[in-house]
Amino acid sequence: MGRFSTIFAVLVALLLIQTVKYCDCENSTSSCIQEEGEALLKFKHSLRNISHGLSSWKGKDCCQWKGVFCDNTGHVVELDLRGNFSSYYKPVAPEILEENSWLLKLKYLTYLDLSNHNFQGMIIPNFLGSMKSLAYLNLSYANFSGEVPYHLGNLTALQVLDLHMYDYGRGDQLYVNDVNWISNLSSLHYLDVSGVQFGGTRNLMQVLNSLPSLTHLDLHECGLNYSHIPNHPVNSTHLATLQFLDLSNNYGFSGGPIPIALRNMTSLRVLHLTGNSFESSIPDWFGNFKSLVHLYLSQNQFNSTLDSLISIFGNTCQLKTLQLPLLFHSAYELVPMDYLIAKKFQGEFPGNLPGCFGLALETLDLTGHYIGGALPYWLGELKFLKYLYLGGNAFSGSIPTSLGKLSNLRELVIKNNQLNGTIPNCLGQLLNLRVLDVSFNSLQGTFSEVFLDNLSFLKELSISHNNLTAELKTNWIPPFQLEYIEMEAIKIGTQFPQWLQTQKQLIKLDLSDASIWGVIPNWILHMHLITHMNLSYNHITGPLPENIGSSMPSMVSLLLNNNLINGSIPSSLCNRAFAIFRFFKQ
Ligand SMILES: *[C@@H]1O[C@H](CO)[C@@H](O)[C@H](O)[C@H]1NC(C)=O
Ligand SMILES: *[C@@H]1O[C@H](CO)[C@@H](O)[C@H](O)[C@H]1NC(C)=O
Numbered sequence: 001m002g003r004f005s006t007i008f009a010v011l012v013a014l015l016l017i018q019t020v021k022y023c024d025c026e027n028s029t030s031s032c033i034q035e036e037g038e039a040l041l042k043f044k045h046s047l048r049n050i051s052h053g054l055s056s057w058k059g060k061d062c063c064q065w066k067g068v069f070c071d072n073t074g075h076v077v078e079l080d081l082r083g084n085f086s087s088y089y090k091p092v093a094p095e096i097l098e099e100n101s102w103l104l105k106l107k108y109l110t111y112l113d114l115s116n117h118n119f120q121g122m123i124i125p126n127f128l129g130s131m132k133s134l135a136y137l138n139l140s141y142a143n144f145s146g147e148v149p150y151h152l153g154n155l156t157a158l159q160v161l162d163l164h165m166y167d168y169g170r171g172d173q174l175y176v177n178d179v180n181w182i183s184n185l186s187s188l189h190y191l192d193v194s195g196v197q198f199g200g201t202r203n204l205m206q207v208l209n210s211l212p213s214l215t216h217l218d219l220h221e222c223g224l225n226y227s228h229i230p231n232h233p234v235n236s237t238h239l240a241t242l243q244f245l246d247l248s249n250n251y252g253f254s255g256g257p258i259p260i261a262l263r264n265m266t267s268l269r270v271l272h273l274t275g276n277s278f279e280s281s282i283p284d285w286f287g288n289f290k291s292l293v294h295l296y297l298s299q300n301q302f303n304s305t306l307d308s309l310i311s312i313f314g315n316t317c318q319l320k321t322l323q324l325p326l327l328f329h330s331a332y333e334l335v336p337m338d339y340l341i342a343k344k345f346q347g348e349f350p351g352n353l354p355g356c357f358g359l360a361l362e363t364l365d366l367t368g369h370y371i372g373g374a375l376p377y378w379l380g381e382l383k384f385l386k387y388l389y390l391g392g393n394a395f396s397g398s399i400p401t402s403l404g405k406l407s408n409l410r411e412l413v414i415k416n417n418q419l420n421g422t423i424p425n426c427l428g429q430l431l432n433l434r435v436l437d438v439s440f441n442s443l444q445g446t447f448s449e450v451f452l453d454n455l456s457f458l459k460e461l462s463i464s465h466n467n468l469t470a471e472l473k474t475n476w477i478p479p480f481q482l483e484y485i486e487m488e489a490i491k492i493g494t495q496f497p498q499w500l501q502t503q504k505q506l507i508k509l510d511l512s513d514a515s516i517w518g519v520i521p522n523w524i525l526h527m528h529l530i531t532h533m534n535l536s537y538n539h540i541t542g543p544l545p546e547n548i549g550s551s552m553p554s555m556v557s558l559l560l561n562n563n564l565i566n567g568s569i570p571s572s573l574c575n576r577a578f579a580i581f582r583f584f585k586q
């Protein structure tokens with residue numbers, strides 16, 4: 001039993017062969033070269049235990065087998081043995097492998113995908129470095145560990161190398177001690193080594209700059225610091241054509257500036273700098289990144305003011321994503337990040353749109369800083385905006401009516417500010433809105449169907465903690481199916497709102513302190529999906545529906561305290577394990 005059969009016993013135990021095509025050979029009429037077919041069959045027959053994943057590997061013509069692709073002279077040029085995540089978790093015994101050469105018989109192989117299988121911490125076999133025709137090698141999400149073999153430096157035809165680790169931050173990781181072999185990969189245009197640790201290697205920039213065609217570079221979570229990407233000028237003639245760079249989560253930059261070595265990379269379209277704990281201002285030379293489309297800056301401690309940041313991007317006309325929240329906006333909650341001492345952006349929005357800033361913007365996320373002042377009227381000019389997250393700041397004044405012009409807007413989150421005035425009726429024209437969250441402000445006035453009658457895609461309605469009075473007719477039939485309703489501490493002042501009866505997909509219902517009176521209607525038992533229900537601090541009377549526990553099997557939090565409910569706790573609630581259950585007066 002040789003090295004190859006063991007690899008593939010491991011592999012095929014988990015095999016899901018997909019037909020992702022790299023070469024254009026599906027209509028090939030030629031049949032398999034005999035020697036190559038035999039090599040594949042030898043491999044198949046040497047498999048221990050199983051071969052069901054390769055059940056189509058029979059018959060003379062290997063070019064017809066699943067995952068095997070030939071060119072029109074019958075040579076195998078592509079082996080696509082990509083697995084899937086569910087196979088990833090199946091346990092397989094790790095094996096130490098010895099050299100074997102059946103794969104080397106496939107001399108014309110240009111494409112090899114072994115990604116998404118669990119190799120159980122095995123080292124990457126050296127012989128891959130002898131497969132000189134390879135243009136595509138994908139070993140990502142495959143739980144390899146140990147040193148990446150320098151033998152891969154022989155693959156001078158390689159255009160795509162994907163070693164993306166599945167699970168970084170663990171002991172059994174891939175690492176590189178000497179990066180010099182990478183400079184031999186002169187055809188490379190796509191390099192993803194995220195999770196691979198670069199330790200004490202020094203000349204990373206020089207090596208990367210020697211790759212003339214590199215456009216995509218993923219160095220996410222590689223343990224990098226200023227010795228790898230220095231804060232001084234470097235020769236970056238070739239790196240100047242890089243289009244994609246991911247440097248996120250490299251904690252070695254903590255407390256320092258964005259390295260100047262990036263300054264000449266003016267072709268960048270995508271730049272990820274999330275989670276590096278940089279402590280500095282955003283450098284002016286970011287203004288030279290005129291091709292930027294997506295910029296991710298969250299989880300750093302930049303001390304720029306908002307107006308200076310925006311003016312830097314006055315000539316970045318294609319920017320679609322500007323993301324720098326200090327808090328995560330996830331699952332409809334604001335989740336504080338690790339470091340509460342983080343510096344925050346201060347300042348205000350500039351009075352006028354600088355240059356072409358924002359004309360292509362689709363996502364603007366400034367969640368959780370100290371930005372104050374008014375929301376400018378020009379926000380309504382950012383006509384491609386889909387996601388606007390301004391929650392957790394110090395904005396004051398009223399919501400500009402111009403927001404009603406943002407016809408592409410899907411999510412509007414302006415919670416936790418000091419906004420006053422009324423909710424402009426024109427927000428009801430945002431026909432694509434999924435999320436409307438204006439909670440925890442000082443908004444006033446009435447909130448009626450006028451806002452909601454056209455919002456047929458709405459999933460989240462959060463208006464809690466404002467001086468608002470809901471005036472929704474009892475026979476109103478909403479156009480939407482909501483998942484999240486938060487109307488805490490606003491005035492409803494009626495019996496349990498009838499229109500809720502139409503909402504069959506509710507996950508969270510918060511109507512606490514909303515002046516609701518009367519009994520809980522039996523139709524609430526149809527809301528089977530609810531996980532969080534808060535009806536506390538109202539004037540609810542009568543007994544609870546007897547089946548409330550059994551009808552709402554997903555419920556994890558139920559708050560009914562400070563009402564006028566009488567009778568006993570229904571037995572259907574007795575054997576339920578809630579994270580929070582409040583019934584009695586607090
Ligand atoms: C393969 O042949 C089919 C039918 O003749 C044709 O529609 C298709 O475009 C061909 N595919 C390629 C990749 O040449
Ligand atoms: C599968 O392989 C293992 C390990 O080589 C062996 O112990 C076991 O008997 C084999 N099972 C079958 C059904 O062949």
Ligand SMILES: *[C@@H]1O[C@H](CO)[C@@H](O)[C@H](O)[C@H]1NC(C)=O
Nearest residue numbers: 014015016083084085086087
């Ligand atoms: C993943 O692989 C497993 C086992 O081979 C298979 O049962 C499952 O259907 C596959 N899942 C997908 C989404 O392809």
Ligand SMILES: *[C@@H]1O[C@H](CO)[C@@H](O)[C@H](O)[C@H]1NC(C)=O
Nearest residue numbers: 082115116138140141160162
């Ligand atoms: C490599 O494989 C992974 C997982 O199968 C896939 O997500 C990724 O896109 C592939 N990489 C390239 C460059 O095709």
Ligand SMILES: *[C@@H]1O[C@H](CO)[C@@H](O)[C@H](O)[C@H]1NC(C)=O
Nearest residue numbers: 089094118119120121143172
């Ligand atoms: C990856 O391999 C290591 C070493 O054998 C093993 O401990 C770990 O469980 C594997 N990871 C997964 C997700 O199976």
Ligand SMILES: *[C@@H]1O[C@H](CO)[C@@H](O)[C@H](O)[C@H]1NC(C)=O
Nearest residue numbers: 126127129130150151152154
């Ligand atoms: C690189 O290729 C040469 C010549 O084909 C071969 O002798 C050598 O063993 C290969 N090196 C590695 C590291 O695979």
Ligand SMILES: *[C@@H]1O[C@H](CO)[C@@H](O)[C@H](O)[C@H]1NC(C)=O
Nearest residue numbers: 150151152153154155181184
């Ligand atoms: C890389 O190229 C250099 C010079 O061209 C050569 O000496 C060296 O052996 C190559 N390294 C590998 C790993 O192929």
Ligand SMILES: *[C@@H]1O[C@H](CO)[C@@H](O)[C@H](O)[C@H]1NC(C)=O
Nearest residue numbers: 206209210211235236237238
């Ligand atoms: C800069 O790097 C390129 C590519 O590696 C190289 O050709 C050039 O000679 C270098 N220039 C200087 C001044 O070192």
Ligand SMILES: *[C@@H]1O[C@H](CO)[C@@H](O)[C@H](O)[C@H]1NC(C)=O
Nearest residue numbers: 232233234236260261263264
């Ligand atoms: C940018 O490139 C110029 C000329 O190509 C070079 O002189 C300068 O040092 C580079 N700057 C940085 C920060 O690498």
Ligand SMILES: *[C@@H]1O[C@H](CO)[C@@H](O)[C@H](O)[C@H]1NC(C)=O
Nearest residue numbers: 257279280281302303304305
């Ligand atoms: C931002 O922080 C850097 C580094 O701590 C400091 O040099 C700079 O003066 C600060 N800028 C502002 C505007 O506070």
Ligand SMILES: *[C@@H]1O[C@H](CO)[C@@H](O)[C@H](O)[C@H]1NC(C)=O
Nearest residue numbers: 396397398418419420421422
């Ligand atoms: C709203 O707040 C602004 C600034 O805080 C204040 O000047 C204005 O009078 C307030 N308007 C209302 C209607 O309360």
Ligand SMILES: *[C@@H]1O[C@H](CO)[C@@H](O)[C@H](O)[C@H]1NC(C)=O
Nearest residue numbers: 442443444445446467468469
């Ligand atoms: C709430 O709004 C009403 C008018 O809608 C106003 O009379 C009242 O003073 C406001 N209360 C607070 C606390 O601002």
